[in-house]
Amino acid sequence: MIKGLAPLVVAQFLSAFADNAILFTVIAIVLQGGGRGDWYVPALQSVFLVAYVTLAPWVGIWADRLPKPQVLIIANLIKTGGGFLLLVGVEPLIAYSLVGAGAALYSPAKYGILPEIADKDHLVKANGWVEGATIAAILLGTVGGAKIADQSIPAALAVICGCFLLSVLVGLLLPRLPARHTAEVSAVRQLVVQSRALLKSQRARLVLLGLAMFWAAAATLRVVLVAWAPAVLHTRTATDIAELTLFTAIGIIIGAALAPRWIPLAEIRRTRYAGYAMALMLGLLAASSEFWPARGALLGIGIAGGFFVVPLNAAIQDIGHRSVGAGIAVAIQNFFLNAAMLVAVGLYTAAAAQGADPVMVLLAMGAIVLGCIIRIAVRLPPKAADG
Numbered sequence: 001m002i003k004g005l006a007p008l009v010v011a012q013f014l015s016a017f018a019d020n021a022i023l024f025t026v027i028a029i030v031l032q033g034g035g036r037g038d039w040y041v042p043a044l045q046s047v048f049l050v051a052y053v054t055l056a057p058w059v060g061i062w063a064d065r066l067p068k069p070q071v072l073i074i075a076n077l078i079k080t081g082g083g084f085l086l087l088v089g090v091e092p093l094i095a096y097s098l099v100g101a102g103a104a105l106y107s108p109a110k111y112g113i114l115p116e117i118a119d120k121d122h123l124v125k126a127n128g129w130v131e132g133a134t135i136a137a138i139l140l141g142t143v144g145g146a147k148i149a150d151q152s153i154p155a156a157l158a159v160i161c162g163c164f165l166l167s168v169l170v171g172l173l174l175p176r177l178p179a180r181h182t183a184e185v186s187a188v189r190q191l192v193v194q195s196r197a198l199l200k201s202q203r204a205r206l207v208l209l210g211l212a213m214f215w216a217a218a219a220t221l222r223v224v225l226v227a228w229a230p231a232v233l234h235t236r237t238a239t240d241i242a243e244l245t246l247f248t249a250i251g252i253i254i255g256a257a258l259a260p261r262w263i264p265l266a267e268i269r270r271t272r273y274a275g276y277a278m279a280l281m282l283g284l285l286a287a288s289s290e291f292w293p294a295r296g297a298l299l300g301i302g303i304a305g306g307f308f309v310v311p312l313n314a315a316i317q318d319i320g321h322r323s324v325g326a327g328i329a330v331a332i333q334n335f336f337l338n339a340a341m342l343v344a345v346g347l348y349t350a351a352a353a354q355g356a357d358p359v360m361v362l363l364a365m366g367a368i369v370l371g372c373i374i375r376i377a378v379r380l381p382p383k384a385a386d387g
Contacts, residue, residue: 002126004117007173009133012110014167015076016137018160021145022083022099025156026092027226028149028238042223042349047093049219049345051100052107052338057191060330063108068116069174071109076171078102080164087157104338108330115317116177124260124314131256131310135302139249146242194324195332201323206380207315208333210271212340213372214309217278217365219341220348221248221301224365228358232289247295248302255306263311265318269380274307275373282366286359 026044030036063071079102085095110130118126149156198204225244229235235244255274263270278301285297320329348361 002118002122004113004175005126005129007170008110008113008117009129011072011076011167011170011174012130013133013137014163014170015072015079015106016134017141017144018079018083018163018167019099019103020138020141021148021156021163022086022096022160024142024146024238024242025149025153025160026086026096027241028146028156029086029092029153031236031238032153038227038352039349041226042345042352044092044096045219045223045345046342046349047097048100048103049338049342051097052104052334053342055101055104056332056335056338057188059105059334060108060112060194060332061190062105063112063330065179067177067179068109068113069171069177072106072113072174073168073171075102075106075109076164076168078105080161080168083157083161083164087154087161104334107334111313111317111330111333113174113177115320117175123318124265124311127310127314127317128256128260131306131313132253135249135252135256135306139246139253142242142245142249143239146238150237150239191332191335194329195335198320198324198329198332201319203380204316204319206376207268207312207319208336209372210275210376211309211312211316211333212337213275213369214278214305214312215337216340216344217282217369218305220344220361220365221282223345223348224358224361227352228362231358233291233294244294244298247298248305251299251302251304252306252309253302255303255308256310257306259307259310263307265311265315268311268315269377271308271311272373272377272380274304275369275376277304278308279366279370279373282362282369286362286366 023044027041030040030044079099082095082097082099082102085098086092114126114130115123145156145160148159199208222245226241229241229244233240233244235241281297281300281304285294285301288294288297316329316333320332323329324332348356351361
């Protein structure tokens with residue numbers, strides 16, 4: 001067993017459970033309160049992502065300047081503060097943005113710690129455990145959070161804050177690790193310089209493109225379902241929508257578990273087949289009008305997504321660990337990924353405000369995914385040594 005992996009997986013599960021429960025609790029607040037248009041839920045997702053983009057120049061530096069277990073603890077305390085603001089009735093757009101700030105700090109430390117506790121031969125395996133725990137937390141957090149929130153929003157928020165704090169306590173069990181960097185430099189300048197250094201590699205550019213495409217599609221799919229499910233499947237509660245996402249989560253668990261065996265770092269180009277499958281399944285989801293075909297399509301999207309994202313995460317961590325530093329690499333990754341998600345969700349927010357048909361949005365997403373995967377497949381070097 002990789003030393004320190006067990007407490008990391010447990011802490012990540014608790015934090016991710018609360019992250020997803022709080023989203024569906026906010027959705028329940030919106031659905032129960034009424035008076036807000038289809039634009040409000042994607043707007044919530046947008047304010048969450050704004051924190052990732054605006055804090056990107058600093059969070060990578062903090063993740064490498066401080067011991068990563070300490071960063072994880074601080075980040076969860078910030079997220080607890082956001083949950084508390086919701087509990088006392090602060091405007092959700094404000095409170096949820098604080099949760100986003102904590103998540104922005106948490107992410108580079110969560111992924112950046114992996115190359116410090118696992119060698120290259122075990123890095124994909126470690127990623128598989130973390131991704132598996134994350135998706136299991138998504139599965140339970142979305143459905144559990146929605147069910148509790150449909151009954152009592154204060155109870156849901158109390159559970160969420162408790163999970164964040166428990167994750168803080170588990171984080172104290174992580175091994176003591178040294179800080180990687182201590183130099184005092186301009187955060188924005190360092191992000192620019194390190195981004196240029198990382199992006200000199202064609203392999204890094206294409207891996208980041210694939211990850212940005214995946215997470216932009218995933219973020220948009222999550223908010224599109226809030227409009228698509230009531231319009232097509234006639235759902236009414238946060239629990240109904242959360243139960244649909246459960247099938248995607250199950251699929252990603254399956255894909256994340258199988259990916260380390262079927263797609264090692266040396267065979268990263270195999271991820272293109274998972275990308276093609278995602279595009280196909282988005283089209284099938286758009287064509288669905290009943291629960292079980294929709295659930296099957298979402299399950300397929302999840303399986304393909306797990307096969308796609310786990311090897312690409314490991315690839316960018318390995319490239320970063322050998323060049324600019326794992327924490328900086330993940331912060332750069334987060335900047336590009338969250339900028340892509342912010343643009344995608346922002347475009348959907350504008351489209352929803354104009355009455356866009358969610359079925360057509362799903363079809364457009366499938367076409368964009370297919371186009372990105374074809375571009376990556378044509379250009380990605382077959383071996384890790386090919387820059």
